[in-house]
Amino acid sequence: xxGRGTESAGHKPIxxxxxxxxxxAPGERRWSQLAALGLSASAAMxxxxxxxxxxxxxxxxxxxxxxxxxxxGLIGILIIYLALVPATTRYGIESIVSTRPVLGHHGxxxxxxxxxxxxxxxxxxxxxxxxxxxxxxxxSTGVLGEGSRDAVAAVxxxxxxxxxxxxxxxxxxxMKKVGFWIALIVTLLALWIxxxxxxxxxxxxxxxxxPLAPADSTLWNFTVGIEIMVASILSWWPYxxxxxxxxxxxxxxxxxxxxxxxLPLSVISIVGLMAALAFPDSGGxxxxxxxxxxxxxxxxxxxxxxxxxxxxxxxxxxxxxxxxIQQMTGPRVRLPWNGSLAMTLVPVMIIVxxxxxxxxxxxxxxxxxAAVALAPLCGVQIADYYFLRHQALDxxxxxxxxxxxxxYFVKGVNPVAFVxxxxxxxxxxxxxxxxxxxxxxxxxxxxxxxxxxxxxxxxHYGLTSVMPASFRERxxxxxxxxxxxxx
Amino acid sequence: MxxxxxxxxxxxxxxxxxxxxxxxxxRSENQEPALNDLNALYxxxxxxxxxxxxxxxLDLVYLLLVTVGVGxxxxxxxxxxx
Numbered sequence: 001x002x003g004r005g006t007e008s009a010g011h012k013p014i015x016x017x018x019x020x021x022x023x024x025a026p027g028e029r030r031w032s033q034l035a036a037l038g039l040s041a042s043a044a045m046x047x048x049x050x051x052x053x054x055x056x057x058x059x060x061x062x063x064x065x066x067x068x069x070x071x072x073g074l075i076g077i078l079i080i081y082l083a084l085v086p087a088t089t090r091y092g093i094e095s096i097v098s099t100r101p102v103l104g105h106h107g108x109x110x111x112x113x114x115x116x117x118x119x120x121x122x123x124x125x126x127x128x129x130x131x132x133x134x135x136x137x138x139x140s141t142g143v144l145g146e147g148s149r150d151a152v153a154a155v156x157x158x159x160x161x162x163x164x165x166x167x168x169x170x171x172x173x174x175m176k177k178v179g180f181w182i183a184l185i186v187t188l189l190a191l192w193i194x195x196x197x198x199x200x201x202x203x204x205x206x207x208x209x210x211p212l213a214p215a216d217s218t219l220w221n222f223t224v225g226i227e228i229m230v231a232s233i234l235s236w237w238p239y240x241x242x243x244x245x246x247x248x249x250x251x252x253x254x255x256x257x258x259x260x261x262x263l264p265l266s267v268i269s270i271v272g273l274m275a276a277l278a279f280p281d282s283g284g285x286x287x288x289x290x291x292x293x294x295x296x297x298x299x300x301x302x303x304x305x306x307x308x309x310x311x312x313x314x315x316x317x318x319x320x321x322x323x324x325i326q327q328m329t330g331p332r333v334r335l336p337w338n339g340s341l342a343m344t345l346v347p348v349m350i351i352v353x354x355x356x357x358x359x360x361x362x363x364x365x366x367x368x369x370a371a372v373a374l375a376p377l378c379g380v381q382i383a384d385y386y387f388l389r390h391q392a393l394d395x396x397x398x399x400x401x402x403x404x405x406x407x408y409f410v411k412g413v414n415p416v417a418f419v420x421x422x423x424x425x426x427x428x429x430x431x432x433x434x435x436x437x438x439x440x441x442x443x444x445x446x447x448x449x450x451x452x453x454x455x456x457x458x459x460h461y462g463l464t465s466v467m468p469a470s471f472r473e474r475x476x477x478x479x480x481x482x483x484x485x486x487x
Numbered sequence: 488m489x490x491x492x493x494x495x496x497x498x499x500x501x502x503x504x505x506x507x508x509x510x511x512x513x514r515s516e517n518q519e520p521a522l523n524d525l526n527a528l529y530x531x532x533x534x535x536x537x538x539x540x541x542x543x544x545l546d547l548v549y550l551l552l553v554t555v556g557v558g559x560x561x562x563x564x565x566x567x568x569x
Contacts, residue, residue, distance in 0.1 A: 022525065023528070023529075025528055025530065025532065027531075061569075062568075063568045064568050064569040067562070067568065069560050070561050071558040071559070071565060073558075074554045074557055074558030074561070075558045078551070081554070086542035090533060154545035218569060248539075254549075254550070258553060390541075391542060392541075393536075395529045396526075399525075
């Protein structure tokens with residue numbers, strides 16, 4: 001993501017998430033902290049926050065759940081920050097480019113693939129959400145019967161995707177301020193729903209509500225709450241570099257990243273948590289309780305706002321992924337804009353039609369699957385940048401994909417990094433099955449993401465250190481000369 | 488944000504590498520300035536990186552305090568409240 005075109009706080013840029021052809025020049029890094037904070041918050045604040053909070057309600061009550069989500073958000077941001085922010089701010093690069101010195105030029109496609117899958121996953125969830133909101137409007141107003149709910153939801157989701165396709169076909173100029181409006185709508189929705197919950201259900205009732213399906217172990221319930229938030233924060237990985245590369249120093253990125261990416265997610269998710277406790281079958285999803293809570297005059301406008309917010313968020317995701325696909329294919333291939341949009345939106349349409357419930361009802365599993373890939377990646381990035389490269393990158397090599405580049409490794413791939421990530425991947429699966437949420441000790445003490453990242457980091461450092469001298473000299477020798485340190 | 492200037496064209500901010508590379512493919516006389524521009528950009532980024540300096544230990548302590556420190560404190564309160 002470059003974000004170089006519009007740089008003021010008044011024109012919040014849309015992150016070009018995946019990759020760009022050059023670093024951000026020092027003179028272009030003019031974003032204020034406020035602009036970066038706004039864009040970070042825009043990226044984090046979407047209606048998916050309600051669903052994340054609803055998932056935590058299975059394990060924790062209102063007060064412990066709310067506090068755990070804030071704590072988990074802060075702990076999760078530490079991993080992302082260390083893996084990305086110092087490198088991306090210092091060298092003006094986005095998240096994907098920052099993986100090239102670690103994974104190799106061809107290996108960086110792994111990061112692109114993970115980022116793409118995350119975006120397709122989030123976009124699918126939001127369009128299913130949109131479809132359910134539309135179905136609820138038609139059914140609650142008596143226009144259609146209850147039996148048509150699934151069909152209406154699927155048709156509305158597909159129409160939503162088609163509308164987004166149509167809006168994006170003519171470029172993304174109209175999206176310049178969309179992030180701001182989404183954040184505003186979601187904030188108003190959260191306040192509105194919170195007020196309705198407090199007045200309709202009663203705060204004391206919500207505070208006294210028991211978790212929906214807690215485990216026997218209190219410690220396990222807290223740990224899984226932390227894990228869900230760490231996984232949610234990890235899924236912002238594609239966004240972070242594109243925001244922070246436009247800031248002129250690492251320190252300037254501190255509060256925008258911490259406050260912008262972590263706290264809004266946690267705070268909005270608290271509304272989803274409380275809603276799920278008040279309406280146990282809702283899972284925090286406002287489409288399933290909002291009309292019951294506030295009647296048609298309250299519920300229908302909320303549902304319309306949800307649809308608008310989701311259209312805006314999916315537009316950002318689809319634009320970013322389409323742009324990334326075009327960058328990946330390069331200027332010589334000239335993939336039409338419509339073609340890259342199709343590659344972005346068609347998989348989403350297939351998901352919303354064929355397996356909507358599988359996706360929508362398992363958001364915790366989707367988050368955990370993202371964490372399975374991203375926690376080990378963050379681990380190897382941390383080990384590589386701080387302990388092997390001593391925070392010194394070769395800027396030319398970042399954009400030189402020829403076999404002569406020190407970041408070419410073995411046929412464009414760093415096998416050490418991948419072996420280390422695979423080990424972290426399997427450790428995660430051992431500690432926590434992302435599908436069933438069955439865990440093994442010491443998950444309840446350590447979570448799954450943190451040890452997976454740690455194992456990958458240690459292995460990456462250790463295995464690199466025992467690689468042949470020729471490998472180390474070629475891949476890290478320049479680093480030693482730049483930083484004046486040993487490898 | 489870099490945006491597609493019109494349907495069917497890839498994003499290319501004025502002066503970006505994409506633009507430079509596209510032009511150079513069509514007009515060989517532009518290849519030298521394009522490469523020079525990129526080299527100048529890389530030099531400028533490396534100079535800026537030296538100015539910014541590495542992520543210092545003090546920064547790390549601050550980061551740990553705000554994330555793990557405050558987060559841990561909030562988590563302790565959460566456990567106490569349960």
